[in-house]
Amino acid sequence: MIVMLREQWDLLLEKPWLVPVLLVIGFGLAFVIPEYNLLSVYVQLILMYVGINIILAVSLNLVNGFMGEFSLAHAGFMAVGAYTSVLLTMKVLPMSDFPLLFPCAVFAGGLVAAFLGMIVAIPSFKVRGDYLAIITLAFLMIVKSMIENIDFIGGPRGISGIMKFTTLPWVFFWTVALVWMIRNFIYSKYGRGVLSIREDEIASDLMSVNTKQVKLFAFMLSSFCAGIAGALFAHLLQFISPRIFDITKSTDILIMVYLGGIASIGGSILGATLFTVLLELLRPSTMAALLSWLPSLIFDPLNEHFISHLGVWRMVIMPLALILVMLYCPRGMMGLREFRGFIPRRDREAHHYINPQEKDPHGAIDRH
Amino acid sequence: MALLTATKVGHHFDGLCAVADFNLELHYGDLMGVIGPNGAGKTTVFNLITGVYRATEGSICFKGTELVGKKPNQIAALHIGRTFQNIRLFRDLSVLDNVRIAHHAQINYTPLEGLLHLGRYRREEQRVIDNSRLLLAIFKLEHLAGETAKNLPYGLQRRLEIARALAISPELLLLDEPAAGMNPNEIDQLMDLIQWIRQEFKLTILLIEHQMKLVMGICERIKVLDFGVTLAEGPPKMIQNHPKVLEAYLGEIPDV
Amino acid sequence: MSQGVVYWLQQTLNALQLGSIYALIALGYTMVYGILIMINFAHGDVFMIGAFFCFLLSGMLGLTFVPTLLLTMLGTALLGVVIERLAYKPLRQAPRVSAIITALGVGLFLENFTLALSPYPKHIPMLLENVTWNLHGISLSSIQVVIISLSLGLMLLLDYIVHRTRIGMAMRAISWDKTFVPLMGIPVDLIISVTFAIGAGLAGAAGTMYALAYPVIDPYMGIMVGWKAFICAVVGGIGNIRGAMVGAFILGGVEIMVVAFFPSTYRDFVAFTLLILLIIIRPYGILGKPRIQKV
Numbered sequence: 001m002i003v004m005l006r007e008q009w010d011l012l013l014e015k016p017w018l019v020p021v022l023l024v025i026g027f028g029l030a031f032v033i034p035e036y037n038l039l040s041v042y043v044q045l046i047l048m049y050v051g052i053n054i055i056l057a058v059s060l061n062l063v064n065g066f067m068g069e070f071s072l073a074h075a076g077f078m079a080v081g082a083y084t085s086v087l088l089t090m091k092v093l094p095m096s097d098f099p100l101l102f103p104c105a106v107f108a109g110g111l112v113a114a115f116l117g118m119i120v121a122i123p124s125f126k127v128r129g130d131y132l133a134i135i136t137l138a139f140l141m142i143v144k145s146m147i148e149n150i151d152f153i154g155g156p157r158g159i160s161g162i163m164k165f166t167t168l169p170w171v172f173f174w175t176v177a178l179v180w181m182i183r184n185f186i187y188s189k190y191g192r193g194v195l196s197i198r199e200d201e202i203a204s205d206l207m208s209v210n211t212k213q214v215k216l217f218a219f220m221l222s223s224f225c226a227g228i229a230g231a232l233f234a235h236l237l238q239f240i241s242p243r244i245f246d247i248t249k250s251t252d253i254l255i256m257v258y259l260g261g262i263a264s265i266g267g268s269i270l271g272a273t274l275f276t277v278l279l280e281l282l283r284p285s286t287m288a289a290l291l292s293w294l295p296s297l298i299f300d301p302l303n304e305h306f307i308s309h310l311g312v313w314r315m316v317i318m319p320l321a322l323i324l325v326m327l328y329c330p331r332g333m334m335g336l337r338e339f340r341g342f343i344p345r346r347d348r349e350a351h352h353y354i355n356p357q358e359k360d361p362h363g364a365i366d367r368h
Numbered sequence: 369m370a371l372l373t374a375t376k377v378g379h380h381f382d383g384l385c386a387v388a389d390f391n392l393e394l395h396y397g398d399l400m401g402v403i404g405p406n407g408a409g410k411t412t413v414f415n416l417i418t419g420v421y422r423a424t425e426g427s428i429c430f431k432g433t434e435l436v437g438k439k440p441n442q443i444a445a446l447h448i449g450r451t452f453q454n455i456r457l458f459r460d461l462s463v464l465d466n467v468r469i470a471h472h473a474q475i476n477y478t479p480l481e482g483l484l485h486l487g488r489y490r491r492e493e494q495r496v497i498d499n500s501r502l503l504l505a506i507f508k509l510e511h512l513a514g515e516t517a518k519n520l521p522y523g524l525q526r527r528l529e530i531a532r533a534l535a536i537s538p539e540l541l542l543l544d545e546p547a548a549g550m551n552p553n554e555i556d557q558l559m560d561l562i563q564w565i566r567q568e569f570k571l572t573i574l575l576i577e578h579q580m581k582l583v584m585g586i587c588e589r590i591k592v593l594d595f596g597v598t599l600a601e602g603p604p605k606m607i608q609n610h611p612k613v614l615e616a617y618l619g620e621i622p623d624v
Numbered sequence: 625m626s627q628g629v630v631y632w633l634q635q636t637l638n639a640l641q642l643g644s645i646y647a648l649i650a651l652g653y654t655m656v657y658g659i660l661i662m663i664n665f666a667h668g669d670v671f672m673i674g675a676f677f678c679f680l681l682s683g684m685l686g687l688t689f690v691p692t693l694l695l696t697m698l699g700t701a702l703l704g705v706v707i708e709r710l711a712y713k714p715l716r717q718a719p720r721v722s723a724i725i726t727a728l729g730v731g732l733f734l735e736n737f738t739l740a741l742s743p744y745p746k747h748i749p750m751l752l753e754n755v756t757w758n759l760h761g762i763s764l765s766s767i768q769v770v771i772i773s774l775s776l777g778l779m780l781l782l783d784y785i786v787h788r789t790r791i792g793m794a795m796r797a798i799s800w801d802k803t804f805v806p807l808m809g810i811p812v813d814l815i816i817s818v819t820f821a822i823g824a825g826l827a828g829a830a831g832t833m834y835a836l837a838y839p840v841i842d843p844y845m846g847i848m849v850g851w852k853a854f855i856c857a858v859v860g861g862i863g864n865i866r867g868a869m870v871g872a873f874i875l876g877g878v879e880i881m882v883v884a885f886f887p888s889t890y891r892d893f894v895a896f897t898l899l900i901l902l903i904i905i906r907p908y909g910i911l912g913k914p915r916i917q918k919v
Contacts, residue, residue, distance in 0.1 A: 070721065123900075127907050130663060134858045135903060137851065138896040145893030156889075181483050188482035188489065189475045189496075196469045199458035202919055206418055208444035208473035208536055217479055247851060251728055258725040312740040319732035323711055326726040330718035336460065344485075350497045351464055351514035411919070420919050452919070 113227025668850010861912020
C-alpha cells in the first residue's frame with residue numbers, strides 16, 4: 001500500500017504540468033492573501049522577508065557554496081540595489097502616474113549591483129580564499145563609507161518615507177524568477193564551470209573552462225540578485241541607512257547559507273526560511289501570541305519567567321543553535337545535496353544508470 | 369607539417385633553471401615517451417606546453433599557432449588534453465560531470481541562453497551528455513556515471529582522468545605517469561589501452577613515465593631529460609644502451 | 625621645533641597608540657591562522673570581553689591597574705582555550721568554512737550574551753592617573769606611554785617566545801605541516817591550546833589598553849575593531865607574526881593620517897581603499913609568502 005502511494009507520488013512529481021500548476025496556485029495565493037487578508041498583516045510581512053532572504057541566500061550560495069569562495073560583500077550589493085531603486089522611485093520615476101514602473105526600478109537596482117559585482121570579480125581572477133574574503137570585506141566597508149559621505153542620498157541618517165511598493169505578489173514573482181535563473185545557471189555549462197573551479201581551479205583551466213569568464217558571470221549573477229533583494233527590501237521596510245547594510249547583515253546571510261547547506265539551492269531556501277521564521281518566532285510578542293491558547297495557570301508563569309526575557313536571549317539562543325548545527329552537520333543541513341525537483345530531468349536521467357546487464361564484473365578494459 | 373614544435377624552450381623559477389634548451393618535434397600520430405630521474409623537468413615541460421607556466425625562453429608551436437603566452441584554457445580549447453601525475457579529478461563531482469566539464473569550450477550557447485534554458489541550450493546539453501556517456505562506455509565506466517569521483521578505486525580514477533582528457537577531443541594527448549601505482553597486469557592493459565585510443569581517436573601522444581616496461585614497450589621515440597637538459601633522444605633500443613642515460617639513472621661508472 | 629614637525633610627531637604618537645592596540649589583536653588572528661589555517665572570527669569579541677573583564681575587575685571590584693591587566697589577560701586566555709576546545713577542536717577535520725561559521729556563531733554568542741547581561745554601555749573609571757607632559761609642543765600623556773610601551777613589550781615577548789623557545793618552535797612546526805608533527809613527539813593539541821591562550825591573552829591586554837584610552841565600552845565594540853585587526857593581519861601576510869605587527873601599524877598610521885587630512889567621515893573609506901590597493905599590489909600580504917601549489 002505504502003509502496004503504491006510512493007509510486008503515485010513519484011509519478012506525480014514527474015508530470016511536466018506540475019511546476020506550472022504550482023506556480024499558478026502560488027501566484028494566486030500571493031494575490032488573494034493580501035487582498036482578503038487571509039493571513040494577518042504581520043504574517044504577510046514575514047512571508048515577504050522570507051522571500052527576500054531566500055533570494056539573498058541562494059545568490060550568496062552561488063559564490064560561497066557552489067564556487068567555494070568566501071565573499072563578505074553581499075550586503076554591499078544589497079545596499080547598492082536598495083539605494084539605486086529608491087533614488088529612482090523617489091526622485092526620477094513618475095511613480096504616482098505609473099506605479100507599474102516599480103519592477104523597472106527594482107531591475108535597475110539589480111543592474112547597478114551587477115555592474116559592481118563585475119568590479120569585485122576582477123580581483124578574484126588572481127586571488128582566492130582568505131585574501132579574496134578581505135577584498136570583499138573592504139569593498140563592503142567602502143560602499144558603506146561612500147553612502148555615509150554622500151549627503152544627497154541621506155548620508156548616515158539614511159532615507160525614510162519610502163513608498164511601500166513591495167507586495168506579496170512582487171516578492172513571489174522575483175523570488176521564483178531569480179531562484180529559477182540561478183538554478184538554470186547551475187545546471188548549465190557555466191554552473192558546471194563554477195563547480196569545477198571550486199574543486200580544482202587549475203585542472204578546470206586545463207580542461208578548457210574559461211575560469212575568468214565563469215567567475216565573472218557568477219559574481220555578476222549573484223550580485224544582481226542581491227541588488228534586487230535590496231530594492232525589494234527598501235520598499236518594504238520603507239527606510240534604509242548605511243548601518244542596515246553593514247558586516248552584520250552580510251554575516252546574517254552567511255549564516256542562512258551555511259546553516260541551510262552549501263552548494264544547495266533547496267538548502268538555502270530552507271536556511272533562509274528557518275532563520276527568518278525562527279528569529280521572529282522567538283520574539284516575546286510572537287511567542288506570547290502563539291502560546292496564548294494555553295490556560296492561564298501555565299501561561300502566566302511561563303510568560304513572566306521565560307517569554308518576556310526572550311527579547312534579549314533569543315539572540316543568544318540563535319548563535320548557540322548555529323554552533324550546534326555546525327558541529328553536527330559541518331556542511332549545513334543540506335550540504336552538497338539537492339531536492340530532486342530542482343535538478344533538471346535531463347541531468348537526473350543522465351546520471352541514472354539504466355542497464356544493469358552491462359555492469360562490468362572485472363573492472364578491466366576489454367579489447368575492442 | 370609537424371603537429372607540435374618546441375624550439376629552444378627554457379624556463380626559470382627565480383633563478384633556478386627548470387628546463388633548458390628543450391627541443392621537440394612531434395608529427396601526427398607519434399607516440400613519444402619522456403623519461404628521466406625525478407626532478408628532471410618532465411612535468412615542467414608538460415606545464416609549459418599546456419600553459420600553466422609561461423616559458424621564459426623559446427617558442428612552442430602547435431599546428432602553426434604559438435602557444436607561449438596563451439592561457440591554459442585557450443590551449444585546451446585548441447584540442448590539447450592532459451592527465452596529471454597526482455590525479456586531479458573533480459573529486460566531489462559525479463563521474464559524468466567530470467567528463468562533461470571538459471566539453472566546456474566546445475559547448476556553444478550564450479550565458480543568456482544558459483540562464484533561461486532556451487535556444488541552443490537543449491541541443492548542446494544533450495550532445496554533451498551523449499558524448500560523455502559514449503566516452504564513459506568506452507572506458508567501461510558508464511555504470512558509474514552517477515557515482516562521486518572520489519569514491520572510485522584508484523585504477524578507475526586513472527581511467528576516468530583519461531576519459532576526461534579525451535572529452536576535449538584532443539589531437540595531442542599528454543599523459544603524465546599514467547601507470548603510477550599500477551601492478552604489471554594493469555600496466556599491460558594500460559599499454560593496450562593507450563595504443564587503442566591512439567588508433568581510435570587518431571591521437572598524437574606524449575607520455576611521461578617511470579615504468580620502463582611501458583615506455584620501451586609502446587613508445588616509438590623516447591626523450592631523456594635530467595636537470596632540465598635533454599640527454600638523448602631516439603628509438604627505445606638506442607636509449608637503452610645510451611651511456612649518458614645509464615649514467616643518469618645508475619650513477620657514474622667508476623674507472624676500474 | 626617647527627609647527628609641521630610637531631604636528632607630524634604628535635600624529636605619529638597617536639598612530640603608534642592605535643597601531644599597538646590593533647597589533648595585539650591582529651597577532652591573535654595571525655597565530656591561529658598560522659597553525660590551523662582558520663580565521664577565528666570570534667577573536668574581536670574576545671577583545672570586547674577583555675574590556676568588560678576590565679570593567680568588572682576595576683569598576684566593580686576596585687582593583688588597580690596591574691592586577692586588572694594580569695587577571696584580564698588570564699581570563700581571556702582561559703576563554704580562548706575553552707572556545708577552542710568546545711567549538712573548534714571537533715571541527716578540525718571538517719571543511720574550513722564550518723569552523724569559520726562556528727567562529728562567527730561564537731562571536732555572536734559573546735556579543736549578545738554580554739548585551740543581555742549589560743544592556744547599556746558601561747563607563748570604566750580611570751585605571752591610571754593621566755599625566756600629560758609637554759615636550760617642545762608635543763603633548764604626551766602617560767596613558768599613551770603605558771599603552772605603547774606595554775604593547776611593544778608584549779610583542780617583543782611574543783617574538784621571543786615564537787622564535788627562541790621550544791614551544792615557539794613547535795608552533796612554527798605545526799604551521800608548516802600538521803600531519804607529521806605528532807610523529808615527532810610534539811603534543812599538537814596542547815600547542816594549539818597554548819596558541820589560542822596566548823592570542824586571546826593578548827586580545828585581553830588590548831581590551832585593557834582600549835579601556836585605558838577610551839573608557840566607554842559596549843558589547844558591539846569588538847566588531848569593527850576585530851574586522852580591522854583581521855585586515856591588518858592579512859595585509860601583513862596572514863600567518864606571519866611580524867607581518868601582523870607591520871600591518872597593524874600601517875593601518876593605525878593610515879587611519880590617523882586620513883583623519884588628519886580628510887573629514888573624519890572619510891576615514892574608513894580611504895583606509896579600506898588603500899588596503900585593497902595594498903592587497904592587489906602584494907596579494908599575499910607584505911611579509912607573506914604564497915603557498916605554492918604543485919601542478
